[in-house]
Amino acid sequence: MSRMLTKDTQLCMSLSGRPSNIGTRFHNYLYDELDLDFVYKAFTTDDLPSAVAGIRALGIRGCGVSMPFKEAVIEHVDVLHRSASAIDSVNTLVNEDGVLHAHNTDYSAVADLVTAAGVDTAAPVTVTGSGGMAKAVVAALRDSGFTDGVVAARNERTGPALADAYGYRWQSAPDPAPGSFLVNVTPIGMAGGPDADASPFTTEAVAAAT
Secondary structure (H helix, E strand, O other): OOOOOOOOOEEEEEEOOOOOHHHHHHHHHHHHHOOOOEEEEEEOOOOHHHHHHHHHHHOOOEEEEOOOOOOHHHHHOOEEOHHHHOOOOOOEEEEEOOEEEEEOHHHHHHHHHHHHHOOOOOOOEEEEOOOHHHHHHHHHHHHOOOOOEEEEOOOOOHHHHHHHHOOOEEEOOOOOOOOOEEEEOOOOOOOOOOOOOOOOOOHHHHHOOO
């Protein structure tokens, strides 16, 4: 980081059970690129109420929230925005003059991308996976108007629970109807992973997708 810190530099931070250098390097690099007088530092805590009170009291501008604090932090914020309340999970706090606003940018990003892409909400949707990100995807799709949905997940506990929570159906393996909107929220196909060249959907299903 090349910027000189001053009394006007705004502090941003993260709270994580296992803080790493990834977010710190990424945020500070972007602050430099965007010419923002901010600095970012990762923290952990065993006293969440006091940590959140410190964010408010010290005027810390923003805070990324990671596991295991994403749900526990809810009771300590002032304003819970729809992106966070829809999935009972917070990943971002924004301090507006001492008022802490809680958001979930995963949910917001999915909703914004679907709107920008102009996907027809009448299309059936199949989401693979049932983890935390899948929850954000399913909630954002449902709230964006996709009412005909399937959660395809092998986990017989989290899969049905996620589908039921948002009025979708569950099945153990993806078998999308022609014209479906397909969303993969599993490690399959992730760059650098063991299945980087694989897909949870068949070639035929992808060809028939919306």
